[in-house]
Amino acid sequence: MNSPSDPFTDFLTRARYAETDQMGVVHHSNHFVWFECGRSEYCRARGFSYRQLEEETGCLLMVAEARCRYKAPLFYDDTVRIRTRLQKSRRRLVIFSYQVFRDPDILVAEGETIHLVADRSGKPALLPDEYFRLLNSSPPFHA
Amino acid sequence: MNSPSDPFTDFLTRARYAETDQMGVVHHSNHFVWFECGRSEYCRARGFSYRQLEEETGCLLMVAEARCRYKAPLFYDDTVRIRTRLQKSRRRLVIFSYQVFRDPDILVAEGETIHLVADRSGKPALLPDEYFRLLNSSPPFHA
Amino acid sequence: MNSPSDPFTDFLTRARYAETDQMGVVHHSNHFVWFECGRSEYCRARGFSYRQLEEETGCLLMVAEARCRYKAPLFYDDTVRIRTRLQKSRRRLVIFSYQVFRDPDILVAEGETIHLVADRSGKPALLPDEYFRLLNSSPPFHA
Amino acid sequence: MNSPSDPFTDFLTRARYAETDQMGVVHHSNHFVWFECGRSEYCRARGFSYRQLEEETGCLLMVAEARCRYKAPLFYDDTVRIRTRLQKSRRRLVIFSYQVFRDPDILVAEGETIHLVADRSGKPALLPDEYFRLLNSSPPFHA
Numbered sequence: 202m203n204s205p206s207d208p209f210t211d212f213l214t215r216a217r218y219a220e221t222d223q224m225g226v227v228h229h230s231n232h233f234v235w236f237e238c239g240r241s242e243y244c245r246a247r248g249f250s251y252r253q254l255e256e257e258t259g260c261l262l263m264v265a266e267a268r269c270r271y272k273a274p275l276f277y278d279d280t281v282r283i284r285t286r287l288q289k290s291r292r293r294l295v296i297f298s299y300q301v302f303r304d305p306d307i308l309v310a311e312g313e314t315i316h317l318v319a320d321r322s323g324k325p326a327l328l329p330d331e332y333f334r335l336l337n338s339s340p341p342f343h344a
Numbered sequence: 345m346n347s348p349s350d351p352f353t354d355f356l357t358r359a360r361y362a363e364t365d366q367m368g369v370v371h372h373s374n375h376f377v378w379f380e381c382g383r384s385e386y387c388r389a390r391g392f393s394y395r396q397l398e399e400e401t402g403c404l405l406m407v408a409e410a411r412c413r414y415k416a417p418l419f420y421d422d423t424v425r426i427r428t429r430l431q432k433s434r435r436r437l438v439i440f441s442y443q444v445f446r447d448p449d450i451l452v453a454e455g456e457t458i459h460l461v462a463d464r465s466g467k468p469a470l471l472p473d474e475y476f477r478l479l480n481s482s483p484p485f486h487a
Numbered sequence: 488m489n490s491p492s493d494p495f496t497d498f499l500t501r502a503r504y505a506e507t508d509q510m511g512v513v514h515h516s517n518h519f520v521w522f523e524c525g526r527s528e529y530c531r532a533r534g535f536s537y538r539q540l541e542e543e544t545g546c547l548l549m550v551a552e553a554r555c556r557y558k559a560p561l562f563y564d565d566t567v568r569i570r571t572r573l574q575k576s577r578r579r580l581v582i583f584s585y586q587v588f589r590d591p592d593i594l595v596a597e598g599e600t601i602h603l604v605a606d607r608s609g610k611p612a613l614l615p616d617e618y619f620r621l622l623n624s625s626p627p628f629h630a
Numbered sequence: 631m632n633s634p635s636d637p638f639t640d641f642l643t644r645a646r647y648a649e650t651d652q653m654g655v656v657h658h659s660n661h662f663v664w665f666e667c668g669r670s671e672y673c674r675a676r677g678f679s680y681r682q683l684e685e686e687t688g689c690l691l692m693v694a695e696a697r698c699r700y701k702a703p704l705f706y707d708d709t710v711r712i713r714t715r716l717q718k719s720r721r722r723l724v725i726f727s728y729q730v731f732r733d734p735d736i737l738v739a740e741g742e743t744i745h746l747v748a749d750r751s752g753k754p755a756l757l758p759d760e761y762f763r764l765l766n767s768s769p770p771f772h773a
Binding site: 357358360361362377380381384393394395419420421 | 643644646647648663666667670679680681705706707
């Protein structure tokens with residue numbers, strides 16, 4: 202399913218009890234936390250950790266916009282698959298898109314996050330070449 | 345500031361330590377939790393609690409879409425003002441919009457949530473007349 | 488490592504960015520969420536899900552006490568291993584204990600949770616025989 | 631109620647929808663977040679903010695142990711009162727105790743947190759004199 206021309210990375214987790222609310226379903230704010238896990242996994246699949254990016258270069262990907270559309274509820278203990286794609290990448294701006302599946306393939310939510318590259322003081326910065334290249338690479342297992 | 349023709353309700357809170365992340369600012373997912381607090385306060389200002397709506401009528405306002413645009417960071421212990429407006433209301437669909445201020449008036453984020461009216465089983469439902477009317481009313485202090 | 492005379496179950500996760508705070512480490516409240524994930528995994532390893540217990544029998548394991556001792560910090564993206572043991576089990580009361588490791592084996596926290604068996608209305612109840620037996624069993628792979 | 635010989639500080643909040651779980655009550659991990667809010671308010675009532683302590687002195691109060699005993703459930707929209715006391719204070723170690731009330735006076739939980747004074751690198755440190763004194767003072771309104 203995952204092709205070099207449409208590279209994505211999947212992150213698998215389980216809906217936690219603490220993530221449910223009194224409606225009996227996963228609270229909608231958790232999807233944004235999962236999106237973030239998806240981004241971490243996307244980086245890891247490309248040979249670096251987002252932690253390393255922050256520590257080595259002092260670059261942050263500040264969230265400028267976050268959005269999620271909910272199609273179906275998720276329940277405690279559901280296996281959740283977050284599929285992350287790099288939608289757009291510039292040296293100053295990065296957009297990720299996400300699909301959330303109840304495992305294996307029921308699409309339950311979709312979303313996007315827009316990120317501005319910044320330094321530790323919050324000022325605009327440029328994504329270092331090496332990380333820009335890695336971010337746009339296909340995972341090794343597609344080489 | 346709050347006029348009958350543009351009725352909004354403010355909810356005040358403080359950014360909690362647990363809401364910060366290692367970037368030193370409030371994590372972006374918390375804004376969606378605050379939006380929810382804003383909705384609760386919006387209802388309360390109009391004479392009912394969202395809890396009462398759920399318990400008395402079995403009606404839920406399921407989040408179908410949530411969105412936030414971040415303009416400036418918030419820090420631990422900042423006083424935060426969430427301004428909630430009813431953007432659109434139908435018997436089956438309700439849209440709220442939000443402005444987040446670092447108290448008193450620095451706009452740091454804006455967002456919207458779209459809600460579908462549903463019964464406890466998740467099936468589409470109609471918002472009961474009384475609550476529809478209350479939702480569209482101005483707070484008593486504007487009467 | 489895991490013997491029938493000391494049966495435990497390990498749950499693996501990664502520290503999420505959202506779980507860090509401005510101190511740069513995982514916020515201490517998250518450990519209690521991980522303990523809960525550990526309990527879920529403990530049940531799953533013994534052939535049932537805690538979700539099933541709630542749904543089939545109406546039994547809840549209400550938290551009566553929760554405690555954690557922190558020995559070392561955890562950082563974003565650390566692989567975390569939560570080791571869960573059944574410390575004590577009665578038909579009305581269950582105690583779990585936990586060890587949190589930075590993978591593979593640096594002990595960073597320890598804790599316990601005491602649970603009272605209750606029905607949906609919160610009244611004291613007895614853990615059904617079958618689940619009591621499963622809870623006290625060794626995981627299948629030890630049989 | 632609040633006397634110089636037993637100085638405490640109350641923090642008021644409302645149980646948020648996001649803080650509930652599928653049991654229909656506030657998830658037990660939130661109490662530790664509220665304890666933290668209680669500590670912030672305790673400091674504020676004594677003329678300083680915990681934020682200021684961190685920023686000005688580089689001193690952190692690292693949580694070494696956290697504990698909570700739950701007596702009764704809390705529900706969405708309940709007004710919650712967290713009463714914080716300084717149980718013990720040394721230059722290297724501080725213990726806070728908490729009572730959680732469903733407003734105005736139903737005791738629903740009690741707990742403690744033990745803190746070690748540390749510098750930014752996590753090494754043991756001494757609480758600066760001025761803050762030690764403030765921490766042990768009675769709130770101004772008791773002077």
